[in-house]
Amino acid sequence: xxxxxxxxxxxxxxxxxxxxxxxxxxxxxxxxxxxxxxxxxxxxxxxxxxxxxxxxxxxxxxxxxxxxxxxxxxxxxxxxxxxxxxxxxxxxxxxxxxxxxxxxxxxxxxxxxxxxxxxxxxxxxxxxxxxxxxxxxxxxxxxxxxxxxxxxxxxxxxxxxxxxxxxxxxxxxxxxxxxxxxxxxxxxxxxxxxxxxxxxxxxxxxxxxxxxxxxxxxxxxxxxxxxxxxxxxxxxxxxxxxxxxxxxxxxxxxxxxxxxxxxxxxxxxxxxxxxxxxxxxxxxxxxxxxxxxxxxxxxxxxxxxxxxxxxxxxxxxxxxxxxxxxxxxxxxxxxxxxxxxxxxxxxxxxxxxxxxxxxxxxxxxxxxxxxxxxxxxxxxxxxxxxxxxxxxxxxxxxxxxxxxxxxxxxxxxxxxxxxxxxxxxxxxxxxxxxxxxxxxxxxxxxxxxxxxxxxxxxxxxxxxxxxxxxxxxxxxxxxxxxxxxxxxxxxxxxxxxxxxxxxxxxxxxxxxxxxxxxxxxxxxxxxxxxxxxxxxxxxxxxxxxxxxxxxxxxxxxxxxxxxxxxxxx
Amino acid sequence: xxxxxxxxxxxxxxxxxxxxxxxxxxxxxxxxxxxxxxxxxxxxxxxxxxxxxxxxxxxxxxxxxxxxxxxxxxxxxxxxxxxxxxxxxxxxxxxxxxxxxxxxxxxxxxxxxxxxxxxxxxxxxxxxxxxxxxxxxxxxxxxxxxxxxxxxxxxxxxxx
Ligand code: HEM
Ligand SMILES: [Cu+2]
Ligand SMILES: [Cu+2]
Numbered sequence: 163x164x165x166x167x168x169x170x171x172x173x174x175x176x177x178x179x180x181x182x183x184x185x186x187x188x189x190x191x192x193x194x195x196x197x198x199x200x201x202x203x204x205x206x207x208x209x210x211x212x213x214x215x216x217x218x219x220x221x222x223x224x225x226x227x228x229x230x231x232x233x234x235x236x237x238x239x240x241x242x243x244x245x246x247x248x249x250x251x252x253x254x255x256x257x258x259x260x261x262x263x264x265x266x267x268x269x270x271x272x273x274x275x276x277x278x279x280x281x282x283x284x285x286x287x288x289x290x291x292x293x294x295x296x297x298x299x300x301x302x303x304x305x306x307x308x309x310x311x312x313x314x315x316x317x318x319x320x321x322x323x324x325x326x327x328x329x330x331x332x333x334x335x336x337x338x339x340x341x342x343x344x345x346x347x348x349x350x351x352x353x354x355x356x357x358x359x360x361x362x363x364x365x366x367x368x369x370x371x372x373x374x375x376x377x378x379x380x381x382x383x384x385x386x387x388x389x390x391x392x393x394x395x396x397x398x399x400x401x402x403x404x405x406x407x408x409x410x411x412x413x414x415x416x417x418x419x420x421x422x423x424x425x426x427x428x429x430x431x432x433x434x435x436x437x438x439x440x441x442x443x444x445x446x447x448x449x450x451x452x453x454x455x456x457x458x459x460x461x462x463x464x465x466x467x468x469x470x471x472x473x474x475x476x477x478x479x480x481x482x483x484x485x486x487x488x489x490x491x492x493x494x495x496x497x498x499x500x501x502x503x504x505x506x507x508x509x510x511x512x513x514x515x516x517x518x519x520x521x522x523x524x525x526x527x528x529x530x531x532x533x534x535x536x537x538x539x540x541x542x543x544x545x546x547x548x549x550x551x552x553x554x555x556x557x558x559x560x561x562x563x564x565x566x567x568x569x570x571x572x573x574x575x576x577x578x579x580x581x582x583x584x585x586x587x588x589x590x591x592x593x594x595x596x597x598x599x600x601x602x603x604x605x606x607x608x609x610x611x612x613x614x615x616x617x618x619x620x621x622x623x624x625x626x627x628x629x630x631x632x633x634x635x636x637x638x639x640x641x642x643x644x645x646x647x648x649x650x651x652x653x654x655x656x657x658x659x660x661x662x663x664x665x666x667x668x669x670x671x672x673x674x675x676x677x678x679x680x681x682x683x684x685x686x687x688x689x690x691x692x693x694x695x696x697x698x699x700x701x702x703x704x705x706x707x708x709x710x711x712x713x714x715x716x717x718x719x720x721x722x723x724x725x726x727x728x729x730x731x
Numbered sequence: 732x733x734x735x736x737x738x739x740x741x742x743x744x745x746x747x748x749x750x751x752x753x754x755x756x757x758x759x760x761x762x763x764x765x766x767x768x769x770x771x772x773x774x775x776x777x778x779x780x781x782x783x784x785x786x787x788x789x790x791x792x793x794x795x796x797x798x799x800x801x802x803x804x805x806x807x808x809x810x811x812x813x814x815x816x817x818x819x820x821x822x823x824x825x826x827x828x829x830x831x832x833x834x835x836x837x838x839x840x841x842x843x844x845x846x847x848x849x850x851x852x853x854x855x856x857x858x859x860x861x862x863x864x865x866x867x868x869x870x871x872x873x874x875x876x877x878x879x880x881x882x883x884x885x886x887x888x889x890x891x
Contacts, residue, residue, distance in 0.1 A: 238875065305875050309836050311852060312877070394836055394851045436732050458767045459847045461830070461856030465769035472756070476749045483745040487738050542756050543765045546847040550838050550873035618842030620873035628881040630869055686733045724775045725852040728810070728835050730877055 177267050177675055180580075185276045186266050191581050192283055193259025194574065196290070197252045198660060201567075204247025205653045207240045212606065212646030214626040216639050231299045237624035238303050245306030246297060249412075249562055251290060254325060256570050257415045258282065258332045261359045263577065264418070265336050267676050268355035274339040282332035289324025292317050304730050305622060307405075308381075310397045311727025316385045319377045326370050333363035351688045354435060355422050355678065361442045362414040365407060368702065369450050372403025384727070391723045395462035399717060402453035403710065410449040412562045414442070416569035419522060420489045423573075426677035427519045428512055430496025434488045435681035439692045441481040441488075447702045448478045451709030458545040467713040468542065474709060475540040482533060489526070495682065517592030521572030524600040525565050528607075532560030535611065553614025554621050556607045564603050568596065571656055578663055580674035587662035595655035602648030609642025768848050768856045776852035780807060780833045790815040802826045808837035808850040810877050813870070816885035820862060824889070827859040838873035841887060849874065862889040 180187065210220050214237055225235045234240045262279055266272050273279055295317065296302035302314035308322075340352070340360055352360075376397050384392040421438045425431055432438065454471035457463050494508055502508025513519045535557040538544055548554065579586050586592060613619040617635055625631055625639075691697060734742075759765045774784070781787040785805040793805040793815050802824055807814050809832065820826060830839050830850045837850040841860070848856035850872075862868070872883035 236878065238878065238880070241875075309874070312835050393853065395854050398851075434733075434735055434738060437734055437738065440732070457849075459856070460849050461768050461851055461854040462770050462773070465767055468767055468769075473753065476753065479749060480742060480745055484738070484742055487741045491735075491738070537752070541752065543760050543767050543845070544756070546765070546767065546845045549847050550840065618840055618869070618871065620838070620840065620871045622873075622875040623871075623881045625881065628884075630871065630884050683733070689732050692732070720773065722773050722853045724777060726777065728877070 177678065178270055180583075180673065182272055183263075183266055186262055186273055186279075187581050189276070189279055189283055190259045190263040190577075193255045193262060193286075194577070194581075196287065197255035197259060198574075198657065200247040200251035200255065200290075202653075202657050204244050204252065206650070207234070207244040208248075208653075209646045209650035210240060211237070211244065212643045214624055216643045217626050219626055232295075233298070233300075235300050236303065237627075238305070238622075239297070239300050241622065242303050242305050243297050246293065248567075249306055250322070250325070253412045253562065253566060253570075254329055255286065255290075257362075257411065258286070258329055260415055260570075260573060260577070261336065261363065262332070263581075264676060265356050265359050266339065268353045268359070268678070269339065269343045270353075271339065271343060273335055274342050275335060278335035278338065279332055282328045282335060285328030285331060286325050287328075289321045289326075289328055291321070292324060293321025296321075300731060302730075307401065309401070310381055310384070310392045310394050311725040313385055313727045313729045316382060319381055319385065323374065323377050326374065330367055330370070333360075333367050336360055336363060351693045354432070354438065354681075355418060357439065357693070358414070358418045358422070358442045361446050362411065362418070364699075365414070365446045365449055365702075366411045368706075369404050369407030369411070372400045372453070373405075376400035376404075384723075389723055391725045392727065393722045394725055395460065396717050396721060398457060398460060399453070399463065399714065402456040403450065404453075405456055406453045407449040409558075409561065410445055412566040414445060416522075416525065416566050417441075417485055419569055419573055420526065421485070421492070422679050423677040424489070424519065424522055425492035425496055425679035427516060427576075428493050428496030429499050430492045430494070430679065431682040432488075432679045433491035433495060433682055434484075435683070436686060436688055436692060437484055438488055439688065441484050443692070443698045444481040445478075446698055447705055448474060448481070450702070451705045452478060452540075453710075454713075455540045455545075458542060459549050462717070464713065467709075470709060472540060472542040474705075476537075479533075479537060486530075492679065492682075493523075515589075515593070517586070517589055517596055518572045518575035520593055521575065521596035521599075522569045524596050525568035525572065528560045528568065528600065528603055529565035531607070532557060532565055535560065548614050550621055551614030552610045552619040552621050556610030556614060559603060559610075560607050564599070568599050568603075571595065571599070574656075574660065576674045576677065578660055579670060580676065582664060583670050583673050584663055584666050584668055585670045587659050587666055591655050591659050595652050595659065598648050598652035598655065602645045602652055604645070606642045606645030606649060609638040609640075609645060613638045613642070765845055766858065768858055771855045771857050773853055774831055774855055776831075776833050779831055779852075780809070785829070786831060786833075794818055794820075800824050804828055806830045806839065806850075808832040808839065808872065808876075808883075809834050811872070811879040811883040813839075813872070813883065813885040817888060818885070819888040819890060821890050822865045823861070823863055825859060825861045826887075827857065830856040835876050836874050837876050837883065839870060840873050841868050841870040843868060846870075847873075862887065865889045865891050 296315035302318035304312045304314045380392050380397045383389045452471050452475040454468050455475045458468050497508035497511040500511045502511030575592050779786050786807045796802050806828055830848045832850040832852045839850050840847045844860050846858050846860050866889055868887040870885050
């Protein structure tokens with residue numbers, strides 16, 4: 163191992179002009195367009211779910227719309243599409259698109275092998291189509307977790323695998339570019355955005371091994387009839403090996419923007435750049451060995467291992483707290499530079515008129531509530547109170563549905579103008595969009611949280627048709643449904659604005675660029691261990707082996723391939 | 732590495748908070764006995780609902796009084812019902828639930844209690860609760876299990 167001392171770049175070079183990134187920008191445009199189409203379809207189903215809960219069942223009407231067998235026929239088919247299209251497709255395609263834009267710009271060079279990233283796009287599209295057809299024809303109504311032994315069409319699983327493999331290939335395209343950058347810039351520290359984004363991709367690559375094993379070893383041979391049964395408990399364990407880091411895969415791109423882009427938009431600087439680097443390394447190490455916190459009430463997992471994962475999950479709270487401090491401090495720097503004064507008076511001087519900023523700041527506020535709820539979920543036996551109740555969708559609409567999604571909306575408000583070289587069609591509509599999402603989400607999430615906690619209302623359930631539907635739930639049900647409708651309107655404002663921007667004939671006066679915040683203290687030397695992959699990768703693998711090794715080995719040794727399963731239609 | 736003084740204090744405070752939370756969790760699980768399910772035993776879902784398996788008994792015989800006020804119940808989940816789906820015990824009873832499934836995954840949560848278990852084919856989930864307050868407690872299937880998932884529920888009747 164060669165010892166290198168990372169040096170700060172003498173000056174932060176301006177981003178290369180856009181003509182250097184034509185290929186990257188085309189790829190990004192494809193990725194985020196597909197992401198938005200997925201969210202449009204998946205998101206539209208959300209208000210329908212909430213309306214069903216309060217007795218307005220639009221599914222029979224929806225079943226009449228469609229071509230041939232391509233149509234949404236039931237609540238659960240719709241919920242499958244909602245989960246897959248929003249949580250898996252919108253997020254993954256947007257993130258890969260965002261990184262394809264941001265990593266080359268951060269490194270100051272185009273992709274070394276753009277064909278690799280083109281291949282990634284093709285694989286992901288083929289996988290998406292392959293999984294979408296069975297979902298839309300009701301041959302895979304198994305929800306986005308596809309827990310065995312519910313059986314879906316084999317193409318559903320193959321499609322998901324291809325999407326994941328495509329994202330791996332996208333990662334490879336970034337790595338070769340980064341590799342070359344390291345060779346050409348010996349001793350230079352990696353620019354922050356590139357480092358953080360590449361750490362995110364590496365974490366994702368390791369994490370998705372779980373789902374890959376689940377599908378390729380436990381599911382596909384069984385769905386094809388090569389084995390008579392499968393092991394639902396083991397399958398769940400592999401699923402959540404990927405499932406928890408999945409939530410960090412959604413969140414870390416938002417953190418990239420909050421840390422390194424938003425302060426620039428607010429006129430500030432990165433308060434604590436070194437700590438930010440440490441935070442991303444910690445997420446690499448700690449995101450994966452915590453998956454059992456989704457399985458606290460599973461019958462076949464020893465309680466001791468559940469407790470160990472609970473403790474590691476708690477430690478994961480720390481990098482998020484550091485993020486909260488650094489990001490707020492960076493924004494405060496901006497607000498004070500813009501004339502803000504007083505203990506809290508500076509908050510008014512944040513750029514609230516800028517929709518890209520406002521959306522992301524509101525996303526952060528919603529994430530505070532999401533984080534508190536998450537800590538509750540992770541709290542071992544406290545989980546008994548809320549596991550699989552309406553509390554859980556209440557929680558994750560604040561995280562993936564707001565911290566990630568509303569931040570991605572905020573990013574889109576500069577990224578789409580940057581890609582198209584057109585001004586955002588309506589700033590006011592965009593501001594209204596951010597605020598309506600905020601208000602709608604507060605209402606929906608509050609209602610869902612309390613329904614779950616106080617009444618034990620189950621999640622993933624078409625409550626409007628349930629025999630146990632209780633009038634005592636009405637006030638909260640209505641609150642949540644009103645929230646859901648406001649969210650639906652907010653979604654329409656977003657898509658309308660994006661479409662109007664893309665179709666407009668106006669040219670931007672000044673082309674939007676990626677905002678890149680500078681560190682407050684460029685003079686501080688970044689220690690070499692914060693720019694060295696080896697110790698962090700080793701720590702990641704070691705911790706996975708410690709936290710998952712023994713429990714997985716014993717589960718595999720006692721594998722129980724006895725569940726023949728049921729084909730779901 | 733340079734970390735701002737206030738930021739350092741903030742992180743220390745977060746650590747302290749977590750230590751307090753962990754202490755609270757330890758107390759609640761050891762002193763108050765609020766346990767999560769743990770690995771118990773494996774069963775074969777293909778035969779679990781036929782005798783001599785305890786889940787193969789008629790539903791009425793699946794609730795047994797082991798000693799005065801001390802019950803066990805063998806609860807089977809299947810698409811789309813629980814059996815037994817009404818469990819009647821006197822107030823003050825301690826009931827241990829042995830929960831499994833014979834087809835797909837189901838969930839079992841009794842509203843207003845700390846009983847929450849995944850019902851997985853091939854596994855047995857075990858938890859114990861004491862029912863002191865008379866009344867009717869609904870339990871719901873909380874894991875999606877197919878087209879009529881929302882109809883799958885039952886009741887615990889705690890009598891005076
Ligand atoms: C238009 C705004 C939205 C509304 C009104 C909405 C509403 C809902 C509701 C009521 C549920 C619970 C259904 C149930 O448990 O039976 C749900 C589930 C879910 N939502 Fe949303 N949602 C919206 C947007 C989003 C977004 C933006 C995301 C993610 C990016 C998302 C991800 C999910 C996921 C992953 C589930 C869980 C599906 C499952 O349990 O299998 N939703 N949504
Ligand atoms: Cu998690
Ligand atoms: Cu169910």
